[in-house]
Amino acid sequence: MISRLWAKLGKSSPKAEMPQLDKVPDHVAIIMDGNGRWAKDRGLPRIAGHHTGxxxxxxxxxxxxxxxxxxxxxxxxxxxxxxxxxxxxxxLMRLPQQFLEIELEELIENNVQVRMMGIKSDLPSYTIDALEEAMERTADNTGLVLNFALNYGSRKEMIDAIQAIAGDVADGRLTPDQIDEQLMSERLLSRDIPDPDLLIRTSGELRLSNFMLWQLAYSELWFTDVYWPEFNEAHFQEAVLQYQSRKRRFGGL
Incomplete structure (x- = not known):
């Protein structure tokens, strides 16, 4: 992979050929990894990596x-x-507040809608307040949906969905033969958005880390050695170009 070679040389990838705009993935999910290692390589505290991220x-x-x-x-x-x-x-709990204080006005100007999926009850009030303000102020925007997975775990998400479905069966609102993939998807935290077409993970790790396990069943996966604080537009374009070069068969021929 081009980005791996350039990462070993201590450089960012050269600017990639531009992706075909008519074949851009509708939904891109990113595991933003490597903040701590980026900071350690520079003799900085881990939080410096998160801030730069x-x-x-x-x-x-x-x-x-x-x-x-x-x-x-x-x-x-x-x-x-x-x-x-x-x-x-x-x-880390302060980062959403800091990010949105700086960037919210630009997000609004660019018609971006902010959303969040995760367990809100465990989050500090200042984190929730910042996210809810952003979600409220961008609720009517019709452009890019920026979805933060915060205090999110896919196994917990699926267990909660299964328990809710089981409760409906026990109460007579559902029968077992009504349970299918669509019903399961409708009970997940991502119920209002399509499954990711492309997953990107930075920092060289090759695992999903309990992220959208149900939703990523047929997503294209792209990994890079580049740490998240160094990830830039050229890397994103490279990932999209790789996506565009693949044939998605969804189990067919």
């Missing part, structure tokens, strides 16, 4: 919008991330 978020949101992506889901904080040191978790 906000600039990458801005770059990618702008580029996704420019290319015509309709949905962009960013894995911002997992249900497992609570295991990290308290000072790091506290900093």
């Amino acid at each position: 906000m600039k990458a978020v801005k770059r990618v949101v702008r580029e996704a919008d420019r290319l015509g992506v309709k949905y962009l889901t960013l894995y911002a904080f997992s249900t497992e991330n609570w295991k990290r040191p308290k000072d790091e978790v506290d900093f």
Whole structure:
């Protein structure tokens, strides 16, 4: 992969050939990984990597919008991330507030709609307040949907959906033969958005990390060694070009 070679040389990828705008994926999901390692390589605290990573978020949101992506889901904080040191978790909980304080007006100007999927009840009030304000102020926007997966875990999401369906069966609102893929999808936190067409993961890790396990069943996967704080428009274009070069058969021929 081109980005792997350039990462080993300590450089960003050269600007990629421009993607075909009529074949851009509708929904791109990103596991934003490598903030801590980026900071460590520079002798900085991990939180410096998270802070710099906000600039990458801005770059990618702008580029996704420019290319015509309709949905962009960013894995911002997992249900497992609570295991990290308290000072790091506290900093991560402040990032949505900091990002939206700086970027919300531009998001509104560019017709971006902000959404969030995850377990709100465990989040600090200042995190929820910032997200709810952004969601309220952008609710009528009709452009790119910027969906933050915050305090999100796919196994928890699926268990909650299954328990809700089981409750409906027990109460007589559903019969077992009514349970199908569509019903399951409608009970997930992503019920209002299509499944991702393309998943991007940065930093060289090759796993899904409990992210959208149901929804990624037929998504195209693209991995890069580039750490998230260094991820830029050219890398995003490279991922989209790779997506456009693949044939999606969905189990068929």
